[in-house]
Amino acid sequence: MGYLYAQSGNVGIGTSVPGSKLTVDGSFAAAYGNITANTYNIGENDFYVSWAGTADGTATLPDSTTGVERKGRTYYIKNTSQMYTLTIDANGTELIDNVQNVSILPGESALLVKTDNNTSTGVTYELVMLSKADTSYICAVSSSTAETHNQGTTYKANFTNVDFSTNGGADFNLTTDTWTCPKSGYYKIEFMESGYHTATNVSAHRLMSILKNGVAQSQQYYTMVLLNISASQRAGAYDSVVLNLKQGDTITGSLVMCNGCGTPTMTSFVRRMVFTRL
Incomplete structure (x- = not known):
């Protein structure tokens, strides 16, 4: 049975002495999405997106000028198709680092984080990691x-x-x-x-x-x-x-x-x- 504790502004799950704003002494789970649509808009409840389209596809990140404050939110996206390229689009003129989109090949995955920029231009997302597919061929x-x-x-x-x-x-x-x-x-x-x-x-x-x-x-x-x-x-x-x-x-x-x-x-x-x- 799990317990929730609050101490000095910190919250602990499974621990009575949380050392961070949120401390979890145990496993952690988040949303898992299995997507087959070739065109997909990443939603508010997405966290890990596994994409297996039937043609080259596009996954569009949320519009930074609308909705809730997303600063610090992370998205994991993996291309699990056998032969198609997935383009991750930053939405309109927004940027992922200094580019508008990032393409991931079959077997590759990307980790992105939302910045504190909530305008329609500029760097609104950062690419934290791009895991490349095996290239030993x-x-x-x-x-x-x-x-x-x-x-x-x-x-x-x-x-x-x-x-x-x-x-x-x-x-x-x-x-x-x-x-x-x-x-x-x-x-x-x-x-x-x-x-x-x-x-x-x-x-x-x-x-x-x-x-x-x-x-x-x-x-x-x-x-x-x-x-x-x-x-x-x-x-x-x-x-x-x-x-x-x-x-x-x-x-x-x-x-x-x-x-x-x-x-x-x-x-x-x-x-x-x-x-x-x-």
Whole structure:
């Protein structure tokens, strides 16, 4: 059975000698909300919000110019969805620290506290903690199998080896040369190729592209110049891009040699791609 005590302006629960304004000698519980709506207004009785939306969503904090005095109030918000981003909005032109909103990815959580600013502008909330999701993911693939590519023809970058993968290599299909995003988040994709051609006194231009769901997100050119000397010269390029991906998004590499370059074919000599979750 619990007891409530008052002493010197302090209140104690389960203790007769409260040393703080409120001292609880025992467990403590607050409101727990399990939210599935993609758009949600955080209410007066919210404390811990577990969000599991079915699309990218927004949780809006209470308007600081209305309602009760909320100074010091805390909100815990966790994104428990599998693939969607939750944006925490400070309401109108109010700010969380120096920004209007904070985005949390699947598995991430945020702790916010209400400041003593009750206006419609300025810092009305502070971000105390942002717990990041596990980022220990990397997948690297390569091929050193030489391939002949015709000018003006687009080829999907072909890979023969999964060199390293923290997920066992299951995310990269060596048959379709496609990487499938295993978990929503920000990823750095790196793409490298080296190649050559054998026609002398000719330059050939090469375009390499990183495609997300079949659409180019980043492109890089390089030039192969071969003078009247040994055909063992090599050229190559490196491209990289950071993308906010959803679970199930696909990434492929695309390669094409310019049309009318003066040499009908080239050899793609080495190809590599690396996927890193940031």
